[in-house]
Amino acid sequence: MKNIILPFIFVLLLINASSYAQRIENFQMEDILSGESFELNQHQDAKAVVLIFTTISCPFSKLYENRIFEFQEKFKNEGFKFALVNPHFGNDPEESKEAILERFKGKGLVVLNDGDQILMRTLQASKLPEVVVITPGPTGFAVAYKGAIDNNPQVPESANMKYLQNALQAIQAKRNPSPSSSRAVGCNIRVK
Numbered sequence: 001m002k003n004i005i006l007p008f009i010f011v012l013l014l015i016n017a018s019s020y021a022q023r024i025e026n027f028q029m030e031d032i033l034s035g036e037s038f039e040l041n042q043h044q045d046a047k048a049v050v051l052i053f054t055t056i057s058c059p060f061s062k063l064y065e066n067r068i069f070e071f072q073e074k075f076k077n078e079g080f081k082f083a084l085v086n087p088h089f090g091n092d093p094e095e096s097k098e099a100i101l102e103r104f105k106g107k108g109l110v111v112l113n114d115g116d117q118i119l120m121r122t123l124q125a126s127k128l129p130e131v132v133v134i135t136p137g138p139t140g141f142a143v144a145y146k147g148a149i150d151n152n153p154q155v156p157e158s159a160n161m162k163y164l165q166n167a168l169q170a171i172q173a174k175r176n177p178s179p180s181s182s183r184a185v186g187c188n189i190r191v192k
Helices: 002-018 059-078 097-104 118-123 163-172
Strands: 028-030 037-039 048-053 080-086 111-113 130-137 140-147
Touching (some): 028 111, 048 059, 048 118, 059 080, 130 163
Antiparallel strands (some): 048 130, 130 140
16 A cells, blocks of 8 residues: 555655746846846736747757747737847857847847856756746746747758747647746757
8 A cells, every 4th residue: 555655645746846837036137239128027917928048159049040030020919028048148259249239130139148147047048049938927927838949940840849839829828838848959058
C-alpha cells in the first residue's frame, strides 16, 4: 500500500507545482530605439506582454526576425505588447546602438537593453531567440508561456508546432496556453 501512495503523492505535488506560473515583479528598462523607459506595470491592461530574447548577431535570431514582425503586426491590435530583449547589448561590439537602430528602426518594435542581464537571469532565459509571455492578473504578472517560437527555424512553412501562435491564441480565448513551455533552440546567451 505504501508503494502505491508515495508515487501518487509525488505526482500530485508535481501537478500542483506546475499549475502555478512563475510570478514576475515589476521591472523597468530602457528601449534602445527610443531611449524611453519601458515598465512592466504600464501594461496591466494588455492581454499579455511578449518578451523575445534576441540579438542581431545570432543566426537563429535572424531566421526568426520576419516571423517576429508578423506576430507583432497580427497581435498588437488585439491587446498584446511585444518587446525584444537584447542581453548582449553593450557587451558585444556587434550589438551597438547604431547597429540595432539600423536593423529595427521603423519596424514599430521596442528593443530593451538587458546588457546587465538581470531580466535574462530572472526569467532564466538561455537561448536566442527565446520567448517569455507574461500575463497580468489580479495578483500581478505571471509567466504564461516560455520557450520556442516554433519547431523549425530554417523553414517557417514546415513548422508543425507553432508554440507562440498557439499560446497567444489561447490567451486571446481566455485559456491557459498548452503547452506552457517548450525547449528553445538557438544560440546560447553569453553570460557576462
